[in-house]
Amino acid sequence: MAKVIAINISEKKGTIKKPVSKGLFIENHGLEGDAHAGPGHRQISLLGQESIEKMKSKGLEGLCTGKFAENLTTEGIILYEIPVGTKIEIGETIQEVTQIGKECHGGCEIKRLTGECVMPKEGIFTKVLKTGIIRPGDEIKII
Template identity: 40%
Template sequence: MQGGILYSISISPERGQLKKEVPEARVIENFGIENDGHAGDWDRQVTCLNKASVDRVNKEYGLNVGPGGFAENLLIEGIDLVSIGVGGMLKIGEDVILKVMQIGKEDHPSIVTRTYGGITLLPYEGLFCRVVKGGIIRRGDKVEVL
């Protein structure tokens, strides 16, 4: 079983904004993260990125993008997220289970591309997930591929 660590949790009140880091969050079944603009009844309730990808882009382009800077909700360390595949499941902490609904999305001009000179990660490497089981998640929680 592949495992990692929840490096950060980030939310924003509305879509189209960079997200701000929070130490913990309530994840609501079939909805998303409480107080996040992307929550709702659709297949992109929670977005995940690999911390290694953010580190790589920061180094390659001389950037200093921190948690939430690529508009992701969860930054996960130690798991090759893209290898999970659509339909795969992630368990975060004691309770939360996310199902991968899609990997990547259409790329379009956004707050991220405007902020970082066209550099973006979610359209290529982002996991877009539905919440199968809710609960509380905290920075540093264990993440497992189910």
């Protein structure tokens, strides 16, 4: 089963996201209280725990949920294989995949330490189509 293992939030851009017990995901806005929320096509960022494990296997210590600035850390689904335009149900929300990967910003700590980062190839972005709460353990279903 594909599921959410962490909801991560940061109040300021450029800071590591911290896990929270639940999040309110608002239609056409993103995660309430997150510095990156707002209109546009990159409202929510998702990264699989499997991708984080890949970076850990390269010798990086201290990696945990939120270190890649992802709002949702997932498990049991290969996110970057979900086509753009696909709708997914996560918790009470419905979201649409809008982008696969992204360019790391100039100060990406992970890229600086290892020479690479998984977000450019394996992270995905969605926009919120239906408002709702997401909690760790909530199932992820492709609609």
